[in-house]
Amino acid sequence: MGTGSWKPRVRLAGTVVLAVVILLALVAGGAVAMYSPERVRALAVESPSPTPTVPRPTPTTVPPVLATPATTAAPRAASVESRLAGLLGERSLGTRFGAYVVDPANERTLLSQRGTSAVTPASTAKIPTSVAALSALGPDTRFTTTAVRSGQSVVLVGGGDPTLLGPKRQPKLPAYPSLARLSTLAKETAKALGDNAGTVRVRIDDSLFSGPRTGPGWKPNYVPEGSVAPVSALTIDHGRSDPRKGGRVSDPAMLAGNAFRRLLANEGVRVAGKVGRAGAAKDAAELASVRSPTVAELVELTLTYSDNDVAEALARHVARAEGEPASFAGVARATGRVLAELGIGSGITLYDGSGLSTKDRVTPQGLAQVLQLVASGEHPDLSAVLSGMPVGGFSGTLADRYDQAESQGGVGVVRAKTGTLDGVSSLAGYVQDENGRVLVFAFVANGIPKKKAGETRPTLDRLSARLATCGCS
Structure with missing residues (x-):
């Protein structure tokens, strides 16, 4: 699958927009803290794996995630690569691990490890599904x-x-x-x-x-x-x-x-x-x-708690809005067309809305492009993608993560979508680095050995936490 030549028109202003939107989203009601752990388990299952029996902590305070605009020197690719190098070869990341990190303020790629190779995204597929729904339906639509x-x-x-x-x-x-x-x-x-x-x-x-x-x-x-x-x-x-x-x-x-x-x-x-x-x-x-x-509220729900049912319904409505049958085949055509109209012409091929399909394919670069598009500020209707992202150590599917010494640097400053299938684990979203710079990242691990499956999420947490604690300028 090709990566195309699309480049988001994102400048420093886009990073400021990202920071402001996320801050406002958190202040305006703290929606991510409103679901009890019991409700999270009842509404959605992040993956086909059994639902954990240990309750997730219910957050009482949500930090100002990514609230500070980038005003400092830009990170350098060599420094980012050096910072992450010790983890990129971990066996827990499987046999087909792809990573892509970009600075949306200047469009510079800071890391690309198999970034243009197609991989199975699991529930990070809900990011392009959500973007397609907000774009095709509008954030205020109700069913x-x-x-x-x-x-x-x-x-x-x-x-x-x-x-x-x-x-x-x-x-x-x-x-x-x-x-x-x-x-x-x-x-x-x-x-x-x-x-x-x-x-x-x-x-x-x-x-x-x-x-x-x-x-x-x-x-x-x-x-x-x-x-x-x-x-x-x-x-x-x-x-x-x-x-x-x-x-x-x-x-x-x-x-x-x-x-x-x-x-x-x-x-x-x-x-x-x-x-x-x-x-x-x-x-x-x-x-x-x-x-x-509203569609915006449904997007927040499906992203925060990885709600598969909501994602599939949204995808069906996208198909109808695009004049396609409200079927899986219609979803595939409609989602691809909406993304192409937004400037994302390749790197994303979905057969469902939730990411449960083992046939879904994305490139880490393609996921990052979608995230850059959201952060650019050029499409205000997409802002629910930002407010719906789980917050590291605080909300949704990231509530019980970043709890180890090597990953605690990501608490409150990583806002990302998770994904899990058998042999697959992914994490894609935004992180604020040590200097207040907002970065976009996409990590997708495929071919994870069963005996290493329990170590993959902590490794992904450590990778994003290293971005958070890296000035790298």
């Missing part, structure tokens, strides 16, 4: 779940909201963002039907998304073990029959339909028969609706 009346049927129409909550007891819910509830929709639907509605049947319409519900390159155990639900335009509780447990159902839309039927009955609506599938008629009368969080 609507609707109940309509069609004859004597009430049809629950899925609008592709991946965070819709069902009626069962939930883990601790976040203060941000506010999530739509199926119970609210049922209550409003019953009110709209009134006392003279007669007996109705419940139908579901999940036709907004199409094609296979599991992705190319997905392993068969992803759904039963809880890494992701089958992709559906209508789902509740991330496709879990019990929101407090990990496993997913095979038909999320029917799970939602059955729950909606029970809720309507509880509201006094006379409901007959089993839930069935039926497309809503074009002239069907809307009874009630509920709306998802």
Whole structure:
């Protein structure tokens, strides 16, 4: 896969924008601290690996990550290479390790080790997915779940909201963002039907998304073990029959339909028969609706907690916005086209939105280009990518990392997306160095031996921490 000749037009002003946006994102509510560890485990699984049983610490204070603009001398490539050299050959980084570090203020490449070689990104693929979603859909777009009346049927129409909550007891819910509830929709639907509605049947319409519900390159155990639900335009509780447990159902839309039927009955609506599938008629009368969080809020959620279900839904909406079928094939074409329109013509080839596919390929340079684009300030609609990045030692999938002596220098100054699959581990994002300079980095390890798998994340943490503690000018 070629790397192309694209170069982001990023100058010092872009670095200042990056710093200011991240500072404002943290000050404006501290969204990254709002999820309890229990909620993190319930909503998403970072990888197909079993969810850890040791709770992550809930941060109480979030530092001003990358809040200082770069005003000092630029780091030199030779110094950066020297600083990282002792770790770049670690066996825990596998047989195909790629690294790319760039100074976005002057566009200088500071390190490229197999930086133009295609590797499997795992969940760092959520970065280009998020950029495509914000660009194609806009940060303020919401997705609507609707109940309509069609004859004597009430049809629950899925609008592709991946965070819709069902009626069962939930883990601790976040203060941000506010999530739509199926119970609210049922209550409003019953009110709209009134006392003279007669007996109705419940139908579901999940036709907004199409094609296979599991992705190319997905392993068969992803759904039963809880890494992701089958992709559906209508789902509740991330496709879990019990929101407090990990496993997913095979038909999320029917799970939602059955729950909606029970809720309507509880509201006094006379409901007959089993839930069935039926497309809503074009002239069907809307009874009630509920709306998802904004695309920007969903992007923050999928990046901070590596939420696979949210990423897949966002990718489907990108496909629809680009006139493609809302399928995995449509996602692949649409995402590539949106990125190309943004100036990233190569280095990113995705077959899904989450990075679960073992067929996904990126170059470390390609990932870095996407991150530079976000940091440039030329596309303000992309700022949720910055605010959604986990903070080293404080939030999301980095909350319990940077806890060793050699990596503690990255606490609070690394803001990066993680990725994990069998034999794959990645880390890509932003770091503020010792002199206050913001750098972009992408580290992707492939071919990790099983016996070394437990050492890879700490090694990646040490690499990024060395960037943080390196003035290197």
